[in-house]
Amino acid sequence: MTDAAVHPSVPETTDEVVLYAKGLKKKYGHVTAIADADFQLCANEVLAVIGDNGAGKSSLIKAITGALAPDEGTVFLKGQRVHFKNPLDARLAGIETVYQELAVCPELDIAANMFLGRERRRPGWRGGLLRGLDKAAMRKEAADHMEELGIRVQSITQRVETLSGGQRQAVAVARAAAWATNVVIMDEPTAALGVRETGQVLDLILRVKARGLPVVLISHSMPEVFQVADRIHIHRLGRREAVVDPAMASMRDVVAVMTGALAGSELPSALKAGPGS
């Protein structure tokens, strides 16, 4: 199935669109996880993906990043069709994910966590023959990345265990922002955090965007989404029901679409944002 033939003017080729998916489907026996879902992320935006529990937000993101193989559908990154076989493929293509569980190692220091799985070796025989790590360079770079996002810690050699939950997630966000070249995906990054720490992470999301990286924020917290999102992708029953503009739509509108009280097609067009609406 060639997508371009069916949709001669699909917008995946425009410069504005960073990540684009069309007609994604995934079934487990009789259970439909993704039902003909579309997805579009533009440059310089925070796109919130919101939906009820079981609406299939996570399945959608997994299908896009290779954690799950869709039965049908196509994914484009910057206009190029991509086939991610696993999340590592997506990472190599510059798509980094921040998970809701804190994916940091408490016993390792901040620098080691930032470079975990991507350690840098020393130049020359000490890195070659002796496989020695260039700790000084990794620490310096890690500190630079933390500073760039305005994350303050006592020392880059502090063990992550000594940090608060919000700071730990900040390390994970800094790590994602440091390695991502195209997209940062955040899968309910505040789910394990308190109110103040949630605020810190939301600030970070805006700073990541300001650095020029588009962010996909998966969430089911309405206030959080309205605070940081440029557009809201509302997912319902395995498909994209609507994309709305948070400046125009109210939380009530979004909840109505989320719960099925209002169909996406019944939304006033002034509330909508972008294709798929």
Next chain:
Amino acid sequence: MTDPKGSVDRLRGFLTTQVAGPLAALLVAIVVFSATTDTFLNPANFSLMLQQSVVIGTLAIGQTLIILTAGIDLANGAIMVLGTIVIAQFALDGNIVLGLMLGMLACAAAGALNGMIVAKWKLPPFIVTLGTLTVLTATARLMTDSQSLPVERGLLTVMGQGFSVAGFTVSWGVVTWLALTAGFAYALGRTAWGTHVYAVGDSPNAAKLNGIKVDRVLFSVYVVAGLVYAVGAWLAMGRTPIADPSAYQTANLDSITAVVIGGTSLFGGRGGVVGTLIGTLIVVVLQNGLTQAGINSLYQQIATGALVVVAVLVDQIIRRKDR
């Protein structure tokens, strides 16, 4: 070289987290026994204590690697004994070098078996190594009809020989043990593999999410530990020049004792081989010192056992405080 702040940090990290507690305990024990007995503080006694440490100390290095991944190895003594039997049998046939190489291979294979079951099939290391302990012990006895083999051959017992510096005798076994400790301190602290070993023991999920192949790291740890046990087998023949299939039956628990007293956490991800070296020395110094002081050897066991509980308690308190 580097900025002074970095080295201060490093020094502080060394003092606060790693080996400060065990080191202080070791120094206190040495001072107390030196003050209370006439025979403890002399070069001959110190070199004796080092020689008494090498076999358990070497096993404890492999044990440390496995405990760092939140595992445990009950089979390490049995693997080492199997190594001595294989080495001795082939050496008796006339080829010592071949014997040593095959002993290495046997120990690595035994480690690989444990590693494969733990990493691929996700079975608990305690049960897996309890099983291989029994199997390997029986295998070693079957190989020799439960008899001991003599190993009075130059290269086989070379680890028991050594050199003398100012009345202080150092065996090649001690040198090997210290070199292994230094090598693994480097591998754990300064290479990506070491970082991954800590990460896998600390939070396998986080390690996996960061693209670390957790089962490959686990497997490598068990194989490397097997090779360390093979070195232990060579050192053991330097200590006692026979290969006895019934020897070292409590070596597994003794090595765990040394690791735990050395400050490595049984929950994984925290600790290291330098702590284990100190933990090994603490056990030997306690035994030796209490003997010199004329105290019943059963009290030595009570002291060692109490120390294990204290070490685990300290680890627990550190964890509760930080999390």
